[in-house]
Amino acid sequence: MPFLSSFIIDPTTDPIIDVLVDGYVWDLSETTTITWALADGLNPNHVWDDRSGAIQTFSAALATFEQFINVEFVYLGDFTSPITAGQAGADIVYTLDNSFVDDGTLAYAYYPGPEPFTNFEQYATEGGDVFMNFSNEFIASSSFQPGSDGFYTVIHEIGHAMGLKHPFDSSPGRPTLDELDQNVVRDLDWFSILSYSDQYAAELERWDPATPMVLDVLGLQFMYGVNTSTFAGDTTHALTSEDYYYTIWDASGVDRVDASGQSEGWTIFLPDFAATPLLETLSGFAMPSSQFDGTLVDSAPTEMIWLMGDIENATGSAFDDWINGTPLDNDLRGGGGNDELEGFAGNDVIDGNDGLDLAYYPGSQTSYTLTLGADAITVQDRRADGVGTDTLRNIEIVEFYSEDERQTLDLQHFGGPASLSGADLESFIELYIAYFNRAPDALGLNFWGTAFANGTTLQEMASLFIDQPEIRATYAEELSNEDFATAVYENVLGRVPDQDGFEFWVGVLDSGAVSRDQFILSVLEGAKADAPVGASQDFIDQQQADRAFLADKTDIGALYAVHRGMSDVDNAIAIMSQFDGSESSLSEAVSTIEQLYSAALDPDTGAFLMPVVGVLDNPFDAIA
Template structure:
């Protein structure tokens, strides 16, 4: 008799398990080994013509299953028929039955046995045995190479021999796949080797599964446990282009799905979906992007790789890839091409590589803080259940999107990421422009925009000229304002005082004569306040200049606190905090307190604001909340 018996597992009420597990399972409580044998058929005329090929095919099929489950398949030997094979202890026998021709049967197999399943037709150890019908043309002509109809037939029948049922056949308490959510899985061979449905039925030598598919792996792991040795440790998992579907299982370690050898762009979803609570295995997938129709069930791939287990990292091709992380800390590398990447949960490193690359973030931008610094750019999701804090490298575009894919908001980092390597003095000069032209603190996005323009070669003088024509400048200095009134307003905004008569006359005459424009005048006032006094300057002049310098510096520090250190961008709030400062120490403290209050509100992950702080360029002179 066979060494192993079977046990019955009742329906679990978990549809993903019950759709494939029919209840009969090998009892492996005493041993994790299932023995198998090769045998000629019961009819003396049914003999293997190429025994070596048969052994190789069945051994390869068992190996394709063994990598996922806690089972060792042990070859027992070659027998004249399945009866002596079973009596010798073979649990699964690979044998022949060429009698059925007309009904189209390619092969058949029996559930695990012999106890408690006893509904055998021919002999007592028939449970678990696999019969091939070489009278069927498809079987007779098959190469039995991975991806062929012959090979998938073999692993399909082994699925039965291990306890899997057809997904299109129900039984009490066990649904059909068509009764489940069709937006997730379909009754198709690349979801389960136990399916009869094939999108490419005329392709007999390719575009079929070469291993168990996602539903099969889950069902088998539920019955027999997981193989903890497959890809244990840190593994690079090459995503190879094959003319068949296959499943990569990774048991442990820090691993990388690598599509860098591909000759076209790929879509990669690292495992993050747990289809059933009864098996902890996470599921993802990878396939050529040209074959992905937005959802798997709407696709018809000729290449398809299921990714199952704990796979943390991914590398794309040299073409346009779509790479999606998971709940772990991911390292995602786009490679060449214009890639789209998303980290999801965890603290991820997202590196677009070459090309124009886009990073996605789920949620309104008001839940995020984008920190720009010389050491890199990070994106923090401030929500407790959000996507963590991601480090961005070689990312040109950021897109925030809603749950439904709507409410999209795109940020071009090429316009905002430049100030990190500027000097503090340069950055302060941009803050001063906002004070002089708009009489407010900068907004972080605007400040970073102009800082990037400066880093890319726009001079301060060119920036001043561009500021003059801004609508906000025209609103601050009303149309038709005389040069006298304009000069008075600038002195008030920049220095907080009325101009001295000599300086006032000099600048107004220059403006009236057309010798300078208003943009140069504003720069001149800013530069004059910071310039060293002449050697023959009076003490009164020196004292005034020191007071001017201190006034402008404090106003600049308030502006930097708001936009640089806190990264806020609400223009109305920027006006409010600057209006609180009148030159006194008390007013400076009030302005700082107002900034900190606004910042505390802006940090709220649900009702706050998008923040864009810049770190490592300016010191913060205020003792403020972090």
Template sequence: MNNYATLDHLPDLSLSQMDLARSLTFLTHFATGMAWDRVASVSGLNSAALLHSVYKFTAVEGATYDLFSTSYFDPFILRIFDSQGNAIVANQESDDGSSIYLSGVSYEQDVIYNWVAPYSGTYYVEASWNQGNYFKYYSLQIYEDKDTAISTISAGEGVANLNAGKPKPSTHGLTGDDIIDAMTTGYKWSLDATRVIDFSISSGFNGEYWKSPTEVAASLKAALATFSEFANVKFNDLGRFEDPAQAALAGSEINLSLDSEWTFFSAKTQWARAFFPAPSYSQTPYTDAAGDVYLNINSKANTLPSYSPGSAGWFLLLHELGHSLGLKHPHDDGGTGRPTLSDIGFDSLDIDWATIMSYNDEAFTNLVKWDPATPMVLDALALQYLYGPNMSTHAGPSMHVLQDKDLYTTLWDASGTDTLLLNLANEGWTIHLPDIQLSSSVNTLVGLAAPTDDLTLSAPSSLTWLLGNMENVIGSAYDDVVHNNGLSNEIDGGGGVDQVVYEDDLSAFQIKRTPKGVEVTDSVGITDTLQQIERLVFDDMGLNLTVKATASTLPGSTVTRIMELYIAFFNRIPDADGLEYWISQARQGLSIDRIAETFYAAGTQYEALTGMSNSMQDADFVNLIYRNVLGRPEGADVGGLQYWSQSLESGASSRGTVVSTILTAAHGFEGDANWGWVANLLSNKVTVANTLAVDWGLNFSSPEQAITQGMAIAAAITPNDTDTAIELVGLPSNPMG
């Protein structure tokens, strides 16, 4: 008879529903300020209602669970069923969570709060999401708090659970893969079919004991779980023992213990020590010492201010467990003649945010934050080589929330179409979607995500390595930068001025405006779908996707006059970002003459390119404007030079008003039999400027390039030809509408 009630008024699950239910896997939950230990989730994007979706998960007797179902409109159903398919818990509308906002869009939630699992084993959850025919986000998240769970460890010492695995210490040779060889010792656990390594904690050989053994055991279990996320290895908790020898006798491969007599330390100040999974440690210094970890209780390691994820205490535990699983320091040969990161030219990655095995920590004075919370990128690759990748981690479509947590993590996603979500970020981020294979023997692709401002720091406040195939991004309310990876990316920039970066020249892509944004198609036909993206960046140039809309907010004559200022002062075509800036200044009330004065000041910063300087004489200035606007290589005629020089000297005119007047005069030549070409040349330069800077939104790779390339384009324009100048740019064949 069950020790819990069933909801007999609700329909049971069918055998077919239970057979087809997808499994949800619990992973460590790192958010600070929350009681949850682990989270299991599923998410995606869909435009239709998703009805009666059934998932299964494993719960622990006595543990407390909070379930959140999210969709665009109020979700229809959220229910929990036991292993026989009987309904046991159902969402009550009175428990519904408040609306949440993702990238500025409001979503509704169904919630089941504080459900306590009545037994350990399999449960099913049914969710129905209401998207209302809108292509929107949906998710189911199950948060677990195991502090209330019924303990499987007895009050006394001894084995709490049965020995599950029979791994053996073993050796492996050099691989010829520089990254793998620089990170591994040549030792590993040879696993049996269960893929299980048993672990435990124990008192020391000299009477040392843990003051909070339950807390220590929970930390060890959580730390090992982070390794399982990447590698095909499972960890089984055997409980607590009187000393390491007793733990080994019970079948524990990794035992965490204490040492106050420096029995296992080469220096009294050494914080901790772990034994590699080497066959030689099967007999010494005691039977089955391989894999065991010791904390030096007379060292600083025993009094660290925090042992939470992201702290120095947690980093220490991850580091020693790395040794237990066969990883070495990147700065030494591991005692087995292996190369260092320096040997293979990767000195810059010998740092804590690249590997938990490094001794280098730019934020070493802060013992509470800015340290790894999981194995880092090099560790994950090495673990996947040693034990194979865990292909169940985030299998299927997944939504991953990125935010600044003052710690470093690695996110491995085994399969499915995945979305990185920045809706909780409080600053702009840069995301390099995974597209680099660092290891020649592990085909996992690598990328990176971090707050943009942190990328210039030696010790970033937050950083997440991205491993696997990840496709989509929903940006923050701030300025984000996303580097595409050629996997048909769907990117919604959210708020701010957002950029998508492509690793090729603009001419290699086709760009198409759509009602929702822009589609970018590469040379092999892979198309990215972009929304709320303001800039595209290519190897040789970039595109401003907002300048056309900005230009439409001013009279066309004003925009034309600003473009003519570029021609008059620099004889160049404007870049889109610069043009948009001056359009915005004009919208705020800055006069054309004032803008012209600022142009002159800007030109003096690039004297070698523009010919302008702070010491430039009035006559030289007038000659320059005549050459640029009126197309006269020799400069002004005698009368014109005298007139404008005197006007400037007397103060009757400023350099800005001189330019505006000469520009107006140039248009007056239109249709003139002798001088009509002057007006035609100026009009053609404006036409090209409008095509490139407004219609295309063309930018160049640097201010210097904007000047030199803009001048080269302008120089190719004649009174009768604009095509030659546009062809110089090498734009894609399709016009961007």
């Protein structure tokens, strides 16, 4: 089997690639196979008594590379020296060298060769070979388990054998990591296995990388292409707590990362960041939230998982998690804790499950429509370049944020009307008509609808309504009982009271038997009550006219606040004032609402909309 040759690639001018790729690449134009072998050193002494253990270690190390790139590593055999291994066609040889090296070297490796890199020291096939220095105590005593300094050294040297350089070494056109934006990357081992910087240098058997890290994967995929078969189907990746850092690469499918088995809350950023335009590979990460210090570069994790490729969905732990989606359609699920979730672009499903959960949305609240439904809540970003339309379940708080402000909507106080009956929802609209003489605003209506769903009665609402400043403006305290009764009849029924009814109610008010707040509610109830036995035809006709008038006002209020979800109080007053009981005034009010709604839909100059669906039918659909 012939020994592979190599070639040189020039700097790309992309710093993320050039910081690790030194230009020497195995020539895989005719094959995707790289052979490897085990060998004793250039001296005759065996230094690794467990030969099968050595093969297992190096095979596992190469497999961590193979999952990311379009390369197959094939074991060629165990040889007495790297020279005979190279002569047999081994491209990469792990040489178990026990020669004495006293400069602290753990191991060393050569870039791919032999051509054009020919500056070898000992033999012609030295390119790609790795020499382990067993005279160094770290190497001689290591367990070589993932996370140990020994295993980290093995994969570090494979990086060189595949063409990666140290991130602190510069060469013409190729920067060091320290020259890049330190708010994004740093020269640390959990950014690259080629780094010498270890935040836990004293930990020799844990807290080191067990696979190539994010910068290594990008460099390797640039040189050798991506492995499109790794987790190509629909895959669930359990996020496991290990004593090492590792990278998950998922090539395709509909996939999920799952932290439900964790014993603390996790921070998860699904792959969303394109570090280089030279690759389509997206990057994200996951780590315990207790180890995340706001930004990656400020953190010092003992558990770190890079998430790379195509991963759409995430499940949190039973604790407080922070889960972030991608421009894809994500399914994000919290667990038992108080979770914070953000889907970003795409049409996402966001389920907080148990706990007090919060969903984030970028931009002004006025660019959004939040629709309340019996089964779910949807949040639509109306901007053309916005974040799509999400379905929310078990989310208690929604927060809209920008550089200038944060606007919070507590759905525990506003999210309940969709669980009510149509009759109940109409009763709240009638309260607004009677007490405020206007259409309800969506936010207020949804607040009181939620209060009712949580046990507040109409009578209690009436008492709370009467103390509102707006009520005092509609029904001034100095009004006589006669004027008050007249005003209520006008607002609720569009007419002056009949003399008998007027005298009865004024008498009740004068006696104090009924307070003004409950009087308004009684007039509403009377308008909808069955006619008494023996009632005259005139009474019945008047009652039917009253009901029709109140029903039209209620339909106007529902169109404004329930079906269109608008909340501007001035507009709510104006559209109700247009209605005088005639068909023409009804059409005029509906037309005005639709004009206001069209303006409110504008994503830049419009309004926050909060409609309710599935509770009331819209009688004006045919008109609209």
